[in-house]
Amino acid sequence: MEPVISPVSFRKWWDRKIRSGTKKVPEDLGGKKVADTSIEKQLFELLQTVLPDLEERLDERYLVLRAINFLQPIGRRSLSEYLTTGERAVRNIVELLKEQHLVETTPLGVITTDKGTQTLWLLKEYIEKIKGIEKLERQIACQYQLEQAVVVAGDADKDLTAKKEMSQAAAQILQEVLQPGNILAVSGGTTMAMVADSMNAFSKPRKVTVVPARGGLGEDVEKQANTVAAKMAKALGGNYRLLHIPDVLEEELLRPLLSSPSINEVIEMIKHANVLLHGIGTAEEMAQRRGLQPDFYRKIQEEGAVGEAFGYYFDSKGNIVHTTPSAGLRLEDLASMDVCIAVGGGMSKAEAIKAFLRVTSVDVLITDEGVARKLAQKD
DSSP states (O other), X not given: OOOOOOHHHHHHHHIIIIITSOOOOOGGGTTOOOOOOHHHHHHHHHHHHHOTTHHXXXXXHHHHHHHHHHHOSBOHHHHHHHHTOOHHHHHHHHHHHHHTTSXXXXXXXXXXXXXXXXXXXXXXXXXXXXXXXXXXXHHHHHHTTOSEEEEESSOTTXXXXXXXXXXXXXXXXXXXXXXXXOEEEEOOSHHHHHHHHHHHHHOOOOOOEEEESBOBOXXXXXXXXXXXXXXXXXXXXXXXXXXXXXXXOOHHHHHHHHTSHHHHHHHHHHHTOSEEEEEOEEHHHHHHHTTOOHHHHHHHHHTTEEEEETTEEEETTSOEEEEOOOSBOOGGGGGGOSEEEEEOOSGGGHHHHHHHHHHSOOSEEEEEHHHHHHHHSOO
């Protein structure tokens, strides 16, 4: 059995797996990559001189191909509505992609071909270079003392494919980080549920145990941390333990529950997790998910709360303005984790994510381009 990964070995692993190379390419794409050369940039600038709208045309075709790949099969009208682009313009782009054998039409809608999937990945790498995404990732990692920042194109608030791409990135990193015998703690929410769904595309069997990072919230069962934990464990070929306690309880009600041997055993497993995967929420979003009273939200809003994580509400400067009694991980537990991975995107969360990075440190941040550029701005 391989040893449990430690913070020091994680840093060595990360240097070897990520920083020493470029981003991992799925094996079924043949391991092809876009070469990182200044000649490419010079060539693109030359082409822009001759074709000033080249970048715009390339970007719009990339966005259509990416949307088809994530949403397939999809009809052209639905694709047009999703991209908020005229149906005629989308139809023309789809026809161009068909001529290049990148997509094909079926009775159920448009789908990508194998060539289209491979081209999408290579095009993604190229567009990231054009937009300076890799430079942005390095800047954020340095600025917030992260081991790695992963940035995907788009704004997750407006583009579901950006959120799906973040989820796939998280699933892929988990595959690399998790070691046999590890305990993985996961939070709940829409993004975490999408990560769990993405695990099937990458997973190789792992002898790990998955636990919910927190108790349950009053929301759809699919987004509950318990559900996410069970789904991830199944995809990873591991085991799971569930925490059957509401996330928000008064201290006098919570204390006797935590004294239960079965519940206390799960709590101990959570606090001794090796790897943590969690989302980041705005103060308003998390107050609503916890079913807290409007008067309470108005109170913490007046105190400047912009974000929440693990029961702590904090302002834009990273000051804790309120805490809630709850079962599961607390902010102070993160320091003992070997690897902490935070996933969050959408401009509506930009301020909350920036504040969270001032409250505590994580190893990996996975976000979208809009949030990343906000994070890179100096105060």
